[in-house]
Structures are given as structure tokens and as C-alpha cells.
Amino acid sequence: MTDILRLKDLRIGFAVPGGMLEALRGVSMRVPAGKTVAVVGESGSGKSVLSQAVMGILPSNGRVTGGQILFSDPDKPGTVVDLAKLAIESPDYRAIRGGRISMIFQEPMTSLSPLHTIGNQIVEAVRLHRPAGPAEARDLAREMLRLVGFPNPARALRTYPFELSGGLRQRAMIAMALVCRPALLIADEPTTALDVTIQAQILKLMLDLQSELDMAILIITHDLGIVANIADEVVVLYRGEVMESGPLEAIFANPGHPYLKALLRAVPRFDMGLERLTPIREIAQGDGHMLAARKRVWTPAAEAAGPLLKVEHITKSFAIRNSGLFGGGPAETIKAVDDVSFTIRRGECLGLVGESGCGKTTLSKILMRALTPDEGTIRFNDHGKPVDVGALEGEDLKAFRPRMQFIFQDPFSSLNPRMTVFDILTEPLTIHGMGSMAERKAIAKELMTLVGLDVRYLQRYPHSFSGGQRQRIGIARALALKPDLVICDEPVSALDVSIQAQILNLLKDLKDRLGLTYLFISHNLAVIDYIADRIMVMCRGRVVETAPRADLFARPTHPYTRALLAAVPAPDPTRRLDFAALMDGRASDPAAWPAPFTLRPDTPSRLVEIGKGHFVRATEDIALELAS
Structure with missing residues (x-):
């Protein structure tokens, strides 16, 4: 050969x-x-x-x-x-x-190039390497876009990269790479x-x-x-x-x-049970005694007051103005979050799964009050005291902020490059007026040891750390105010498998040690399977299935959930991906789902309980049949 x-x-x-x-x-x-x-x-x-x-x-x-x-x-x-x-x-x-x-x-x-259309960039590649005229090069570009799966190749020639989703941009890159038929x-x-x-x-x-x-x-x-x-x-x-x-x-x-x-x-796999991921380099964590001492004890009355977070009928729409002369084209309304309801119990990790654009991050921003929903309520159980999060304003909202904190997807862009790690970790304490300078310094040192970083790094800047270390700094910052609920938005999606294992293990350990509650957002069900207690699946702004972790993997019911499971590549050559189960790329298209699950304005649907704590969204006419 x-x-x-x-x-x-x-x-x-x-x-x-x-x-x-x-x-x-x-x-x-x-x-x-x-x-x-x-x-x-x-x-x-x-x-x-x-x-x-x-x-x-x-x-x-x-x-x-x-x-x-x-x-x-x-x-x-x-x-x-x-x-x-x-x-x-x-x-x-x-x-x-x-x-x-x-x-x-x-x-x-x-x-x-953001300044040139996809067609121009592919045509340029053709004319650099083949003796083709403008018309022939454009025909070759159109044919290659068809080969890589663009639904409308002729229109794709005229689009700019920012108009395409991540998957279509990658397809455009593949078309440009293959248009000259390389060896x-x-x-x-x-x-x-x-x-x-x-x-x-x-x-x-x-x-x-x-x-x-x-x-x-x-x-x-x-x-x-x-x-x-x-x-x-x-x-x-x-x-x-x-x-x-x-x-x-x-x-x-x-x-x-x-x-x-x-x-x-170090690779997360389905059905790991109680098995722990083994990273190549373990994190040596501190004990976190100061943070543990600040943990407020839940009373029986607080437990009886209900779940830690209760979200009911949250809806959020965005108006997108189509381009016209001076931006005067007709506006289009897109529902990013559509009638979402769920609860999070104290001490559990709720996994939120779905593709990009399904509304996961928008929902998390609404919970954090970074966005205001069109409809719906968010109620937080502050140790027995019910708090309507959506109604909070001014000092009341500021006083509530420590109860709920956020870990971002990209640690580099979420850390101020002009601030030292010490300033990053103590900034939340300063804003909320917590502790003297000496106490803040002691807490910063404890946070560093808690996430496995040397306290001597406190005077360094974010650029001098690796991606995994920056993510640990982001976790430490989120824990500085000792929150009850931490929202983790794709915290390991950009990391190597060995660093991913470190961060997942760290989050599990901190949850047990500090009594934390997580909303863990991801598009990877293998990661969710490792860390979550209960899983909620979102598609096109709606919750389509929710269940305890073991039940969801044992009995996935919704076609979108089954497609997500089928798309996770296992590190095992004997268990290759079943591309047929991906519905030819239409897994997230409600029109392609079988009749009981079809989502249309003229066919009302609701979450139907088909097992203990296992709900799936289906049309009203089939709800009783599924429940039985």
C-alpha cells in the first residue's frame, strides 16, 4: 500500500x-x-x-x-x-x-473571511489551483456545497460566514478544502x-x-x-x-x-455507575474549612418549604429584523424559551441537555436575571423564605445575588485580563462588603487550595494559566460568595479529556463537601451521565423529556433524546455510531418526529408522566396512552 x-x-x-x-x-x-x-x-x-x-x-x-x-x-x-x-x-x-x-x-x-461570501472564498480556492473560468469555478463551488449537505447550495454561495450556524460553517470549510479534490x-x-x-x-x-x-x-x-x-x-x-x-x-x-x-x-462513558474518572494528573484539593463553616444549615421548615428553585412557564422571545434598505425589513419573532417549567431540589445536580440554539444559555441568563422573561415566575427557597426572583430590584436583588452564581463556558473571556487572580477572587467579596481585607485574603488563599492551585499564583494574571487552570479559577470565583445554587454553563466543552476529568471530579467533590446544588448545562450526554442526578432535555426552546439519570438512559422515549444518545461517540471500536439513528440531521426538527411527539401550533402538547419522575412531551390525544 x-x-x-x-x-x-x-x-x-x-x-x-x-x-x-x-x-x-x-x-x-x-x-x-x-x-x-x-x-x-x-x-x-x-x-x-x-x-x-x-x-x-x-x-x-x-x-x-x-x-x-x-x-x-x-x-x-x-x-x-x-x-x-x-x-x-x-x-x-x-x-x-x-x-x-x-x-x-x-x-x-x-x-x-468575514468580508467575503462563502461562494467567493470557495471560488478563490478553485481558481488558485485549477485552470477554470469564473462560471466553471462557481459551478464547481455549488456542486461541492451540495456534496457537503447544504440544503440550498445556490443560496449558500451568496451567504456570509456570520449568517451560518457552527455546523454549516464547518461544512463550508470542508467544501473549500475539498473543492480541488486533494489527495x-x-x-x-x-x-x-x-x-x-x-x-x-x-x-x-x-x-x-x-x-x-x-x-x-x-x-x-x-x-x-x-x-x-x-x-x-x-x-x-x-x-x-x-x-x-x-x-x-x-x-x-x-x-x-x-x-x-x-x-x-479519563473519558466519561455511559453506565459508569459509582466508578470515578481517573485524570492523568490529579488535583490536590484543600479542605475548605472556612467556606464549610459559612454553610447555612437547612432546618426542617426550610426543607418543607419545597425545592430550592421552582421555575414555572418561563417564555422569552426575541425580535430579529431581517435586512432591508437601512435595516427596514420585516421583523421576525423567535421563541428562544417556550413555556419551560422545572424544579431543582437542594443538593442535587440537574443536567440540562440540548444542541446549540435550543435555549439552554438563554434560560440560564433568565435565572440569573441577566435577561427578563416575557412570562413566567422563578421562585427560590432561601432557607425557608420564599423569594420571587423576577420581582427583585435594587438592593434586594443585590442582596440575593450571592445565593446563585455562574461558571462560564470560556474561562479566558470571562476572566478580566487586567486583574490578578487575587483581585478576581476577592472582587465579589468587595462588591458585597463581606469581610475585612485580611479575611478576604484568607478566603482567596483557601479558594486557591480548594480548587488545587498554588496560593503563590494569586499575583499572576489569567494569561499565564492553562485552560484547565483558568476554569478552576472561574469555579473558585463562583464559590467565593458561598452560593446555594451554581449554574455551570458548558464548563468542560472546550477542554481536553484529561482536564475535563479533573474539572468534573472537582465539581463532584465540591458539591458533596460544600453542600452545593448544580444546574449543569451541556450538549454531551456522557458528561451529563457522569455528574447529574436528574436530566432535562431541551429542543427548540421546549423541554421534551425529563427523568432521573438512570431512567433516562434505560428508557429514552422522545425521538430527540434517542438521537442525542445515538450521537455520542463511544471510545470503543466495537460500538460505532449508528448514523441512521440521527434522522439524517433532522433530529431537532419537530416536523420530522413521529406523530405522538410532533410539535405544531394546532396540536397542543404537554409533559406526560410515563414513570416515576419520568416525563416526556407528547400531543394531548396520545398522553393517556403514553402514561399507561
């Missing part, structure tokens, strides 16, 4: 103050023709540097210091080019880059920022196009579930060196290196 790409003892260094930092240290691997090779490792292992070296797009301070990058073009049998020796700006390299080797980047929004496609974390259903669609699309175009794929990822579903061979990188490589089945059936075994143990 011919190898499209072969790396031999590849070494890459970066010029930094104090000398040369070696990012890749003697990497050797291959990509066979027509096959998929996955490069696996944590952030900082050298995965993206490897892909940049192949494409000739290393940063200005990076260079190949040794080894070979051998590319064998199937269109030129017997010809092997060492890309490491080609001048980056030479015509030969430019012909290969984009023409014979293409790349899909991790974040399509920053990789696509090798490099996919650098192509699904990291996508929902599990969209991720599954993109994986199926890549496999289908690989078969149709007869190309090889080099996929770079930290998600072992993706690897188990798409790869033929696996290469495991750690700190710039290959730890293990081989065929997919052999790697998963009999992992040899301790690092690979550790990666596998």
Missing part, C-alpha cells in the same frame, strides 16, 4: 527568549492512501504543530530543525517530494498546499466546538467524501470517541514524541503505553 505522507524523525523548534523550544522531537509516522490516521494527545502535545509543518504554515518563529516530510502524490506515481526542503513560498509548495493537501481548521469562524485532507480538531449531533453529521460527511473522492485523512483530535469511529490507524503524541502507534483495533484492545491507558480512563 502506497503511503501518501510519511514523516521521518521530524523535529520542529520555536525560537523563544533563552533559546530554542523543541515542539516535535523525532516524530515518525505514515498516512496510507485512502485510509484515516488519527493523531491523539492533549493540548501542547504537538498535534497542531505537526499539521502546520506539513502545510508549511508554521508561525514565524518556528522551523523544521531535522527530519523529512515525504509526500507522494497519487497523480504523479513514483514521485516523492520532501516538503521540509521546499521553500515555503515556492510555486511547487503553493501547488501542493490547498491543491493536493488541504486542511480543515478547528474554528471555522476565525478561519473564514490528503488534514482535519485539525474539526468537531471540537460542535454539538454531538452536528459532530456526528460532520464525521459521516467526512467518511462519505473520503469514499467518493478516494482521499486519505489525517485527523487531529483529543476525543478518543471520534478516533474509535473514524480512524484506521492511531498515533499517540505526548510532549512532542510518539508514545504508541498502530491499527485502531489493536490500540484500543491492548493499549501498551501508560499514557494511552490514562487517556482511556
